[in-house]
Amino acid sequence: MTVANTTAAAQDAASNTSDALEAQTRAFFTDAVWWFQTHWLQILIAAAIAAGIFFALHGLRRWGMKLCDRSVGPAGWGTIIGRAVSRTGNFFIIMTSAKLVSGYAMPPEMLAKTIDFLFTVAAVFQAAIWAREVILGAIERKTAAENYHGEALLSALGLIRLLVTVALFAIALVVVLDNLGVNVTGLVAGLGVGGIAIGLAAQGIFADLFAALAIIFDKPFRRGDKVTYDQTVGVVEEIGLKSTRVRSFDGEVRIIANKQLLDKEIQNISNRDHIRIKLPVGVAYETPPEQLEALPEILTGIVEEAGGTVARASFEGLGASSVDFFLWFDIPGDDWPTAHKVRDKVIIGILRRFAAEGISIPYPTQTTYTADPSGKLIMPYPDVQPVRRVDKEDGER
Template structure:
């Protein structure tokens, strides 16, 4: 009996639902017919305006396509905007035109709600398409400007395109469902939990991916730059999806994960505008004070003759076996072979000038003194008795 009553109730509910839908459909067509009869002039004018708006929007879309085709040089913001405009869909164009003229035609309430809903769907998904094209265009613009290329970068861009597309259209879908009256709280929570689970499962890959994006946008270095980190000095050969390859000056290729690379202190040698050489010089204590006073100007002249720029030429202190002097000078550019030649010329110039002036660079020396328990100095070798000369004749006497 209970099963029979449930089946009957379900059948009755289905019948009621069908009757309600049939009644709503009939009412919709009746209202539409009355609306067309009473507002035919407004409908005609609104239709004409809508057709004009459609043609204008189609022209704008074709203009965006031509803008993309005319751009032969590096990608700019005009090209990115043109590509986004060229991705405008026909559904959005039609719904935009209808929405702009719908109030003028004063449609029935049900038709007005339908137009408003379809317009919302068109705007939300079209906005997602535009946002995707602008974001991806900005990334491609940056990578093209920095000369990043390679199969790994194409894979990275493909993965970025997928992630951006999924994220934007998921947001668009949630917005549309919310406009339909659906409770999206559970859906958003489920998407959040799923995203966290995927992030935890692939956190290493995503960490290196975001590190690669940070390298592309923050530009700490680019392909072809000379960098130094830890004990490695080399040239960046490739910036990939997960790792960066650096050709060291010793010849081998060093591969390091992007995340680990950004965690280190990186010195971009290519961006330096000069190379600083630090050269300590020791002068003997026997050097006259007049020559010591002239030493800074003397060394400055030697550095300038060799092609360097003096940064510091001053005494450092009194060493164990010499008067210590520090000479710092800069060499323009970042070419180490040239810097080495200038440094060698400075060293040879110092030796020649010291030889001409009679200034000596002492060897490290140390004098040791020995004393007995009473404090009296003791020679490091035994005392030799003096030899007395004995006259032969005196000896015979």
Template sequence: MSKSPPANAQEPIFDAAALQSQTHGLIAASTEWLREHWLQILVAFAIGTVIVLVLHALRRVGAKLCDRPHWAAGWGVVLGRTVSRTGNIFIVMLAAKLVVGYAGAPVQVESTVHFLFTIAAVFQAALWARELILGSIEHRTSAANYQGEALLSAMGLIRLLVTFALFAIALVVVLDNLGVNVTGLVAGLGVGGIAIGLAAQGIFADLFAALAIIFDRPFRRGDKVNYDQTSGVIEGIGLKSTRIRAYTGELRIISNRQLLDKEIQNITVRDHIRIGFTIGVAYETPPDLLERVPAILREIVEAEGGTVARAGFETFGASSIDLSLLFDVPGDDWNKAHPMRDRIVVAIMRRFAKEGISIPYPTQTTYTAAPDGRIIMPYPEVQPVHVENSPDR
């Protein structure tokens, strides 16, 4: 009497009989396919060969784009480098995928070609995406004139992060196509990414702020900026911080994240410098002369090469009638603006003295009364005061 296998016996991982049967079936189907479709196979092989040669030619064109001097640091070299990274396995599998249907291949062969093409295409897409992303960053940094060891360190870290992220996604896609349940893997990668992000959130915040500076380009090395209470020249943009040489001489190091959290004034890119004055004239100025004061100010500024934005009356002050003078000096050079401002101040004083226009000090007029009740006027002449029944009389 035969004994049945125990209930807890483990089944073999590989069924040798099933594997042998599938192998014989594939060989038989392939033999039958070669015998009945040999002409289509030859034509498909020729077409595939042409496709491979064309793709190799395109790859060589991409490599030549990288070598041309006028393409240096441009989008052409980014595209050329991306195309030149096309792998031979992807080229062969693409050609096979394109011609396998025409050759009338059996289901086993067609599914195998499809599977291999999927793997090659996924990893090739990840490689292309990496080159495009890194090439774009390098193009931005070269166009903005970012240099130094800090940039090299940042690019190394960015390359590592981009490569890891893209090929992790590619691996998940391939495993999913193989029928593997990737839910746990995706969850594990997500939890690991969150843990790493929380542990190094300060570093990543400064890194992404550096990327924002590279791509948005609010300033570049050598620009003059005003930030919070700091004014100076950008000396370096690093992986974690930016260095600003203050006009007073000291080097100020500011975190990239903090730098982007506040308003930054880039005074290098402005096309003019605006200077303003508030000028008071005495209330005793005759109205006809007072009416000419704005035109006088405009003439003085234009004679020095400035552009008047506003020259007119502002308000009635406590001791004077106040005028507002705003004028622009072309360019962004304070070494030119300061001397022009000084010349305009001196020219205003000379012209006012010539015209008899007074710029008063803050003054007050006091009116007093004599003992008999008469008002003593505030005139410079001495006015005797007569008091009746005075003991001195």
């Protein structure tokens, strides 16, 4: 008996729903016929205006396509906007035309609500498409203008395109469902939990991916720049999805994760107007004070003759085996091979000038004194006779 009652109730509900839908459909067509009969002039005028709007929007879309075709080299903002405009869909154009003239045509309430709903759906998803094109265009513009290349980075852009598309269309879907009267609180919470789960599962990949984006937009360095970090000095060869490759000056390729690289102190030594060379110079303690006073001027002359500019040439301190001077000089440009050649000229010039001036560069030496228990200095080997010099021609002397 209970099953039979339930079945009967279900049949009654289905019948009532069918009857209600049939009644609404009949009322809709009745209102539509009445509307056509009483507002035919407004409908014709609105249709003509809608056709004009439709063709105008189509012309705007064609203009965007032509703007994209004319672009050469890295895309500018005009090309990016043109690309976004060219992605305008026919459904959005039709619903925009209908929405703009619906107020003048005064359609029935049900038809007006239908037009409003369809326009909302079209506008929300079209806005998502436009936003996607602008965001991706801005990223591609940065990667092209700042000389970032490589298959790995192209893969990164593909992943970015997927993430941006999914995020924007998920937001669009939530907005549409909210306009339908659906409670989207649970859906938003579910999307949030799912996003957190995915983020935790791939946090390493996302950390390096966002680090790569930070490198692209913040521009601490670019491909081809000379950088130094820790004990590595080299040229950036490739900035990828997860790592950056740096070829050191000794020929090795160092691969370091993007996140770890940004956590370090990086010195970008590219595009400098000069290279500064630091060169310590030590002379013997037996050098006369007059020569010590003239030494900065001597060093300055040697550097200028080699093609450099002295930044500092001065007394540094008293070392263990020498009187120490410090020489800093600049070499124009940022070419290290040229700088090394100039540095070699300076070193050879210092050796030649010191030899001509009688200035000696001492070896590291240590003098040991021997004393007896009373503290009196004594010769360590008193029985050793001095070595006599023997000349081959004159014999012993």
